[in-house]
Amino acid sequence: xxKSSKTLVIDTATDYLYLAYLEDxxxxxxxxxxxxxxxxxxxxxKIKVILDKNKCAxxxxxxxxxxxxxxxxxxxxxxxxxxxxxxxxxDVDVYRVSTLALMATASKAEYIVPFIDARRGNAxxxxxxxxxxxxSVIKEDRIENIDxxxxxxxxxxxxxxxxxxxxxxxxxxxxxxxxxDDIHALAPNYMQITEAExxxxxxxxx
Amino acid sequence: MxxxxxxxxxxxxxxxxxxxxxxxxxxxxxxQIDIHKAYGGVVPEIASREHVKGVTMVFDTALKEGGxxxxxxxxxxxxxxxxxxxxxxxxxxxxxxxxxxxxxPLVGVHHIAGHIYANNIEHDLEFPLLALIVxxxxxxxxxxxxxxxxxxxxxxxxxxxxxxxxxxxxxxGLSYPGGPEVDKRSREGEELYEFPRPMIDTDDYDFSFSGLxxxxxxxxxxxxxxxxxxxxNAFCRSFQEAVTDVLVEKTKKAIDAYSVKGLIxxxxxxxxxxxxxxxxxxxxxxPVYFPSLRFCTDNAAMIAAAGYFKHQTxxxxxxxxxNGHSRLDLAKExx
Numbered sequence: 069x070x071k072s073s074k075t076l077v078i079d080t081a082t083d084y085l086y087l088a089y090l091e092d093x094x095x096x097x098x099x100x101x102x103x104x105x106x107x108x109x110x111x112x113x114k115i116k117v118i119l120d121k122n123k124c125a126x127x128x129x130x131x132x133x134x135x136x137x138x139x140x141x142x143x144x145x146x147x148x149x150x151x152x153x154x155x156x157x158x159d160v161d162v163y164r165v166s167t168l169a170l171m172a173t174a175s176k177a178e179y180i181v182p183f184i185d186a187r188r189g190n191a192x193x194x195x196x197x198x199x200x201x202x203x204s205v206i207k208e209d210r211i212e213n214i215d216x217x218x219x220x221x222x223x224x225x226x227x228x229x230x231x232x233x234x235x236x237x238x239x240x241x242x243x244x245x246x247x248x249d250d251i252h253a254l255a256p257n258y259m260q261i262t263e264a265e266x267x268x269x270x271x272x273x274x
Numbered sequence: 275m276x277x278x279x280x281x282x283x284x285x286x287x288x289x290x291x292x293x294x295x296x297x298x299x300x301x302x303x304x305x306q307i308d309i310h311k312a313y314g315g316v317v318p319e320i321a322s323r324e325h326v327k328g329v330t331m332v333f334d335t336a337l338k339e340g341g342x343x344x345x346x347x348x349x350x351x352x353x354x355x356x357x358x359x360x361x362x363x364x365x366x367x368x369x370x371x372x373x374x375x376x377x378x379p380l381v382g383v384h385h386i387a388g389h390i391y392a393n394n395i396e397h398d399l400e401f402p403l404l405a406l407i408v409x410x411x412x413x414x415x416x417x418x419x420x421x422x423x424x425x426x427x428x429x430x431x432x433x434x435x436x437x438x439x440x441x442x443x444x445x446x447g448l449s450y451p452g453g454p455e456v457d458k459r460s461r462e463g464e465e466l467y468e469f470p471r472p473m474i475d476t477d478d479y480d481f482s483f484s485g486l487x488x489x490x491x492x493x494x495x496x497x498x499x500x501x502x503x504x505x506x507n508a509f510c511r512s513f514q515e516a517v518t519d520v521l522v523e524k525t526k527k528a529i530d531a532y533s534v535k536g537l538i539x540x541x542x543x544x545x546x547x548x549x550x551x552x553x554x555x556x557x558x559x560x561p562v563y564f565p566s567l568r569f570c571t572d573n574a575a576m577i578a579a580a581g582y583f584k585h586q587t588x589x590x591x592x593x594x595x596x597n598g599h600s601r602l603d604l605a606k607e608x609x
């Protein structure tokens with residue numbers, strides 16, 4: 069991961085559309101706004117706005133950081149499709165990051181729980197520890213019953229849902245960014261197989 | 275003018291490159307059909323996942339096949355609907371980011387306009403023209419008096435014809451997709467059963483296949499109850515005869531009423547051999563066009579062709595806020 073570069077960060081896996089433009093590892097501009105199932109309409113226009121404001125063409129971007137979920141299936145696919153295309157068209161490095169890790173960068177607390185509601189009493193969650201500007205994973209990304217997850221955490225933590233991320237921290241933290249070796253193989257992290265696949269497996273098991 | 279077409283409305287991820295709306299330089303289709311077979315039909319969430327997986331590879335294959343690069347493309351056309359929304363959004367956002375990256379004008383295209391313009395790849399359309407659209411999602415008669423103006427004069431009141439085929443095939447225990455299988459077996463069977471021809475004599479150009487479908491399913495069920503042997507080939511033949519009788523009769527009625535100069539049949543069911551044969555045998559006074567098989571099923575060449583004419587005729591381009599639509603009115607497409 070090079071800090072000396074023009075970086076575009078994209079995350080569309082939650083209700084919030086998140087974009088950031090970084091130069092040499094420093095956030096120059098960002099977009100963080102709640103959407104109403106309209107990421108598909110807004111992402112490309114907002115990418116254009118943020119790049120135009122900073123006098124940067126999309127072809128000048130030399131690395132992309134993409135939030136690969138977990139989160140909304142439809143949402144995350146929009147961002148991942150766009151990131152794949154940018155990486156492919158311009159032959160630039162693409163780094164994937166967990167959407168939960170990206171969310172955790174918003175907090176200043178020592179212990180951080182990024183949280184995305186997954187309905188029926190479940191949520192996508194993880195637990196991160198922060199020291200200085202560095203984050204490390206204590207509990208990996210998961211989908212779990214909300215009460216069960218929190219009942220096991222006996223210390224103070226900051227639950228992050230809607231705060232604006234600070235992607236600068238990603239560069240300092242070990243293992244949060246993973247370079248994509250084969251752009252064609254990049255896919256969202258859904259965390260779950262589809263209901264149809266589950267039913268089919270059950271049928272075969274019986 | 276080089277047009278790149280992008281299509282992802284159902285279970286095919288496709289990118290094509292056409293010169294001047296006709297000359298096909300590349301026609302790449304990544305079909306998911308083998309994946310959905312296990313489920314007896316297209317599973318929307320799985321379809322969307324497969325589109326994301328394959329999207330960049332399909333662009334890459336098409337560019338290599340066409341021997342061109344993105345910089346050579348003058349217009350990018352993408353299916354904006356109707357279709358599965360999660361699937362549509364992959365193609366749309368890919369097309370939009372290509373448009374932004376290379377500053378290529380963007381145009382959203384109606385999927386059915388694509389099926390109609392698939393015919394223009396191989397023969398010039400002559401107006402007024404009647405188009406019969408038959409697929410898993412559509413059964414429509416469309417009148418065109420000039421390029422890129424569509425008047426829907428009739429449509430199905432319930433099931434699409436391809437949908438009825440798939441359901442019949444499932445009941446008969448045939449593999450998915452059912453249409454080609456029923457077609458194949460009907461060629462080996464006799465018309466032993468008298469099935470209804472719904473709406474064949476009505477004064478409109480509408481269709482209905484759900485009653486016919488129920489009739490076939492009920493007969494099958496009752497025969498099983500009575501312990502009779504099912505002649506699957508005869509079931510297929512009898513069903514196919516009923517369906518194609520209605521399609522041909524209604525189409526003929528519309529040809530006479532609107533004095534059209536040509537008929538085109540488009541969509542996946544245009545590949546059906548029984549329909550091809552019967553339509554050509556019964557419509558003899560005007561030319562009848564069926565696209566070649568590779569342009570019948572979903573592809574992006576048809577989207578590029580339609581996009582070219584939309585852009586030429588209406589001087590239309592879309593902005594980066596272009597969105598997908600699971601339902602979309604064809605009549606508004608030409609306005």
